Amino acid sequence: MRTQVGIIGAGPAGLLLSHLLHLRGISSVVLERRSRDYVERRVRAGVLEQGTVDTLVEAGVGERLRREGLPHHGIELRYEGAGHRIPFEKLVPGRAITVYGQQEVVKDLIAARLAAGGDVRFEVEDVALHSLESRPYVTFGGGQRLDCDVIAGCDGFHGVSRPSIPEGVLTVFERDYPFAWLGVLAAVPPSSEELIYCRTERGFALHSMRSPTVSRFYLQVPPDATIEEWPDERIWAELKARLESVPGFALTTGVIVEKSVTPMRSFVAEPMQYGRLYLAGDAAHIVPPTGAKGLNLAVADVRVLTEALARFFEHGSSDLLDGYSAACLKRVWRAQHFSWWMTTLLHTFEEDDAYGRRLQLSYLDYVTSSEPAATTLAENYVGLPW
Numbered sequence: 091m092r093t094q095v096g097i098i099g100a101g102p103a104g105l106l107l108s109h110l111l112h113l114r115g116i117s118s119v120v121l122e123r124r125s126r127d128y129v130e131r132r133v134r135a136g137v138l139e140q141g142t143v144d145t146l147v148e149a150g151v152g153e154r155l156r157r158e159g160l161p162h163h164g165i166e167l168r169y170e171g172a173g174h175r176i177p178f179e180k181l182v183p184g185r186a187i188t189v190y191g192q193q194e195v196v197k198d199l200i201a202a203r204l205a206a207g208g209d210v211r212f213e214v215e216d217v218a219l220h221s222l223e224s225r226p227y228v229t230f231g232g233g234q235r236l237d238c239d240v241i242a243g244c245d246g247f248h249g250v251s252r253p254s255i256p257e258g259v260l261t262v263f264e265r266d267y268p269f270a271w272l273g274v275l276a277a278v279p280p281s282s283e284e285l286i287y288c289r290t291e292r293g294f295a296l297h298s299m300r301s302p303t304v305s306r307f308y309l310q311v312p313p314d315a316t317i318e319e320w321p322d323e324r325i326w327a328e329l330k331a332r333l334e335s336v337p338g339f340a341l342t343t344g345v346i347v348e349k350s351v352t353p354m355r356s357f358v359a360e361p362m363q364y365g366r367l368y369l370a371g372d373a374a375h376i377v378p379p380t381g382a383k384g385l386n387l388a389v390a391d392v393r394v395l396t397e398a399l400a401r402f403f404e405h406g407s408s409d410l411l412d413g414y415s416a417a418c419l420k421r422v423w424r425a426q427h428f429s430w431w432m433t434t435l436l437h438t439f440e441e442d443d444a445y446g447r448r449l450q451l452s453y454l455d456y457v458t459s460s461e462p463a464a465t466t467l468a469e470n471y472v473g474l475p476w
């Protein structure tokens with residue numbers, strides 16, 4: 091088999107890349123380890139930056155997103171018994187975020203690829219990358235071979251692409267946090283119109299949503315926490331203890347339909363390319379989800395890669411491809427800083443002394459009272475221009 095771009099992974103990065111390349115007349119084959127059902131059900135991100143929404147709409151895969159996505163013009167920071175709104179419409183006029191589940195984006199992209207006759211293969215085993223310096227190819231599924239001009243490693247943090255790069259090429263920058271997030275999807279109407287980022291002495295809590303009838307919550311938990319330790323009653327009690335910290339706020343409880351524990355980590359591998367292999371999305375970098383940036387960064391990478399590949403295939407010039415990593419890393423590092431900053435601002439750190447807590451509260455007071463400080467948060471949150 092032969093294609094122009096062999097894409098490893100059918101997450102948002104791989105699927106969007108395949109779709110954007112198709113629009114530019116460039117062929118690709120997507121190889122995904124999991125089943126279609128699995129990737130369409132995997133509950134993850136929910137906050138799309140304006141630029142991500144625009145990208146999906148312009149690419150013709152935003153019809154349902156426009157109909158069902160929930161535009162948000164602010165978020166609440168809640169701490170010390172009070173809520174403080176960060177008003178995007180005032181601080182960053184004309185820019186907002188849209189709440190729309192990642193798995194809905196994935197469903198829309200898979201449907202678009204299949205409708206256009208795209209080659210997306212699920213449940214593909216034993217993917218291995220070869221000859222990355224020139225004439226790259228991919229082997230998989232007991233003896234099958236895919237020859238390509240270029241390979242796009244879009245297989246997430248635990249994929250095979252990044253580890254296929256020879257030792258000594260990549261420099262890794264990382265930070266682990268001494269906590270994890272317990273994510274919960276519940277069939278209950280949201281108790282707030284906007285997202286609530288809540289700092290308490292018991293730990294961080296986030297109230298998000300998916301639709302007028304489905305809510306999404308996250309709780310800061312110990313790094314080794316397990317689902318078994320968190321029966322539904324305990325989750326609701328803890329969410330109430332953290333979120334019901336302002337007068338008059340009552341959390342609607344009900345049926346929990348999904349829960350999972352996610353480690354919190356910051357990670358960047360540089361450069362994001364080696365020979366004819368280009369990494370995009372979580373395969374190259376991870377942010378803690380507090381800044382809601384991971385999916386948006388994956389989309390930003392893929393936009394840059396599409397332009398670079400279009401130039402390569404249309405004009406035979408590899409100048410944009412050569413500069414791919416450098417072009418992406420500026421945005422990547424901005425998002426790294428923002429996500430680290432939101433995380434350290436809002437979580438409790440066990441080793442924290444009273445001094446550290448005072449610093450957090452002082453910065454929260456600053457962000458919620460100074461317009462320039464609030465604008466810094468707002469413009470990073472809604473997403474800096476491409």
Ligand code: RFL
Nearest residue numbers: 099101102103123135136245246371372382383384385386
């Ligand atoms: P993905 O989505 O991990 O997709 C990679 C795909 O590659 C497949 N794969 C393989 N296929 C073939 N062979 C192999 N050897 C393979 N190994 C892996 C995998 O099965 C998978 O289908 O990476 P991608 O496309 O780069 O997308 C990145 C996003 O998924 C991620 O950054 C976001 O989910 C992060 N994130 C958030 N991002 C936001 O922008 N806004 C948010 O609000 C937000 N909230 C979150 C999040 C991530 C979370 N978790 C669970 C990590 C909330 C949470 C809780």
Ligand code: PHB
Nearest residue numbers: 135136298379380381382
């Ligand atoms: C979500 O709705 O899943 C979500 C929202 C905001 C975040 C992270 C996740 O910062």
